[in-house]
Amino acid sequence: xxxxxxxxxxxxxxxxSIPQLEVGQAVTFEMLTGVKNNDPDExxxxxxxxxxxxxxxxxxxxxxxxxxxxxGKDAWVEIVVADYWDKERPIERLFVPGxxxxxxxxxxxxxxxxxxxxxxxxxxxxxxxxxxxxQDSILGEGRDTSKIPLFKLVNTKAASQKxxxxxxxxxxxxSIISTLTAAEARKIGAALNWNEFTDDDAILAEAAxxxxxxxxxxxxxxxxxxxxxxxxxxxxxxxxxxxFDMATGKVNIGSQEITTVAKxxxxxxxxxxxxxxxxxxxxxxxxxxxxxxxx
Numbered sequence: 001x002x003x004x005x006x007x008x009x010x011x012x013x014x015x016x017s018i019p020q021l022e023v024g025q026a027v028t029f030e031m032l033t034g035v036k037n038n039d040p041d042e043x044x045x046x047x048x049x050x051x052x053x054x055x056x057x058x059x060x061x062x063x064x065x066x067x068x069x070x071x072g073k074d075a076w077v078e079i080v081v082a083d084y085w086d087k088e089r090p091i092e093r094l095f096v097p098g099x100x101x102x103x104x105x106x107x108x109x110x111x112x113x114x115x116x117x118x119x120x121x122x123x124x125x126x127x128x129x130x131x132x133x134x135q136d137s138i139l140g141e142g143r144d145t146s147k148i149p150l151f152k153l154v155n156t157k158a159a160s161q162k163x164x165x166x167x168x169x170x171x172x173x174x175s176i177i178s179t180l181t182a183a184e185a186r187k188i189g190a191a192l193n194w195n196e197f198t199d200d201d202a203i204l205a206e207a208a209x210x211x212x213x214x215x216x217x218x219x220x221x222x223x224x225x226x227x228x229x230x231x232x233x234x235x236x237x238x239x240x241x242x243x244f245d246m247a248t249g250k251v252n253i254g255s256q257e258i259t260t261v262a263k264x265x266x267x268x269x270x271x272x273x274x275x276x277x278x279x280x281x282x283x284x285x286x287x288x289x290x291x292x293x294x295x
Contacts, residue, residue: 001126005088007080010130013067017138018129021116027125028113028154031055031097032135052110054098057150059124060090061131066142081127095124097151111154129153166215173215176222177208184222190234191221193270226274229287233273236290244269258286 001008021027034050059081069075082090098108114121114128128151129138135149182200185207189196194206211218221227236242243252249261251273259280265272277283 001079001081001123002085004082004085004090007078007082007088007090010063010065010077010079011067011071014065014130014138015126018126021114021122021125023117025116026113027116028111029097029128029134029151030154031110031112031151032149034110048107050110052098052108054096054108055150056094056096057128057133058131059092059095059127061127061133061147063130063132063139063144064142066139069142079127079130081124093124169219170212170215173211173218173222176219177204177211180204180207187227187231188218188221190231191224191227191270193234193268196238226278229277230270230274232287232290232294233277234270235294237269239294241290241293242273253286253289 001010003009031052033055034052037045037048037051039045039048060078061080062076062078064075065077066075068077080090081093081095083093084091097112114125116122116125128134131137132139132144132147133150134143135152137143182203185203188207188210189203192210207218224230233242237244241253244250244261246266249263249266250257251259251261251269259273259276261269261272261276277287280286
């Protein structure tokens, strides 16, 4: 940003803290001004669930430079992106994402990019990185929260990595489903407190639905080292080998009380009893007793 008079007199340290753009490098921002599409046409709503009306991002702001503040100097600085200067008076640049040379784009998707090596882009980029209108302003906690953020920085590298990781997770879950047996699917269902499925195809279909809709949860349960124990406990509860009283929290095998589940843990008694069996001195014997009765 060009320093003229009192404008853009930020500290050298703040300027250095703005990540430098290499020539040809693109940085992407996303508008926070989206509104839900209420079009009566369902297909149109599905095609564009969020609409982004053209909104001006002010190219003039007043920020508090944290480095000047540390030096005990007047930290308030007026920053501006000017199209040109009338002596020391800036004529602010009009910046409306979604407009190109004054022509409205057919459909603005909410994101816009600036490219390194383009002087106008680089000047605007420097401003956007420190303005209060940026949700991710490098001012951090020093951002003026009285000003509603209009946009945020898109971490394209992180977003790409998240997409790749998500795909790998889904691929792994689906590959397991292709060889999953009904018995294994029932163990997963028992660990998740599903209702009992007597039909093999039904329980396999339920497991497949979980793998596709929530592969992270599916893999978490499938790889749980305590899956066998959880499944046995759930089966024992369903067949009344274990008797659980919700009111008192008491758990019995026959007439013998083995433990009392704390009130805050009674919403998921399977997990609570798994922890009891893993930690109790006689936990191994209790589990063997349950398994023998299940046989």
